[in-house]
Amino acid sequence: MDTNRHIGEIPRWGMGMMARRTEGRPGGNTTTRISVRNRKTILDAAIKVFTEKGYDGASIAEIAAASKLPKANIYYYFGTKEAIYRTLIADVLHEWDDALAHLTAERDPAEALAGYIRAKLDFTRRHAAQSRMFANEAVHGGRFLSRTDRARMQAITHAKMRVFEAWMDAGRMDRVDPVHLFVMLWSSTQYYADFDVLARNALASSRITVDDYDRAAETITRIILKGCGLAA
Amino acid sequence: MDTNRHIGEIPRWGMGMMARRTEGRPGGNTTTRISVRNRKTILDAAIKVFTEKGYDGASIAEIAAASKLPKANIYYYFGTKEAIYRTLIADVLHEWDDALAHLTAERDPAEALAGYIRAKLDFTRRHAAQSRMFANEAVHGGRFLSRTDRARMQAITHAKMRVFEAWMDAGRMDRVDPVHLFVMLWSSTQYYADFDVLARNALASSRITVDDYDRAAETITRIILKGCGLAA
DNA sequence: CCGGAAGTTGACCAAAGCGTCAACTTTCTC
């Protein structure tokens, strides 16, 4: 209903099976100077457009305009709108791993949590567009999150929940439900990027500054740490 | 670029000025049995569609199908897609006030906060679709949030922040930044509805149950209260 | 039970959307 719309069941091009488009695209797999540069240009432009308009609202024409390349050229590198989007989603998913790396069972819980909160807020501040793009995807039910993506996310989340549990077992923090603690961490650190308008409205300012992020980090850290029985 | 597309600068219908559409619509203002029923039918169907697809992704044809009314009939009651959407957004905005009513300076802070968290989670659970629709609107920068809407939200938020400050001044809770406390409350209670896919993934279940919501309420309440120096 | 208001609806329109294509130019490779 989205893609392949007027192509129907039977491929019209020669060659066997599907192939073509996304994979097998003419410029889809090349790694030449030009192709690398152009793919980057396109993805950068696409982030902006997808962030502002969402998947459905974004048009290839707009991405073309933003990247200053003709529409047909976009199709030369990415066979479909979906292919561009999926690439971007996969990217952001991987980029979150860095912040998560803070949470290891060996570290001091207070230190680790504080580090995580700070790293996560830092990331969302610097990559607000991607953050929002992902938020949009999630709000729409994760239509383009593959089974693998979900499994990966789940594995990582659960690994971190086991870290919390290890801390609790060792009596190093209060016993709380790890899932919901994780949600609190995740949601409060995402908020400023994902719901920028609302945050700005609450802060009564036209832009969220680095100072705002600092204060957010401090407040969230203090409440979470104390809330989990971790002395400051 | 969205609406009024092929109408251009000059209205084509007779009558002076704009008028027509949204306001002045034929069936736009009537309060007959039939019109009330149909408007409700349409809005109910529209919530579903807008929630799933977002503003841009939703099509009137789809809303028509979902409400089992012909497309032209939708236009009889709502002049534009935007009019339907705006109505829905305005509605949800008002419905949040109820939960907020918990937060008054006179009440015991611990009790008030616990009540708020519970009420908010309850609301998002029962009106998950609207919640998500609003989240989607916010993620897209609040294109359809009028100046009045924003002002109202800001006024309410700030009023509640003053409640927090009153509690702090009276030494009834720790001194923390009220904006960011508010964000923590808001974001963690919205998460389960807005990011349903992610929450389900973390919970490793196919549906978020009432029990899940209970555990969420308990965990969030405990961490926030203790985190703000409020004895359980 | 009549006349006007309210409601219903199929057919239609123009714009915008995604994706295609074939001809052309630039860039490599040997």
Place this chain on the structure above:
DNA sequence: GAGAAAGTTGACGCTTTGGTCAACTTCCGG
């Protein structure tokens, strides 16, 4: 520097979409 591979692009096809319209039926107060 010639031939092949890679890249470029304007014009085009078909579908969907928001919105309109005019003819028709139903409803309701007097």
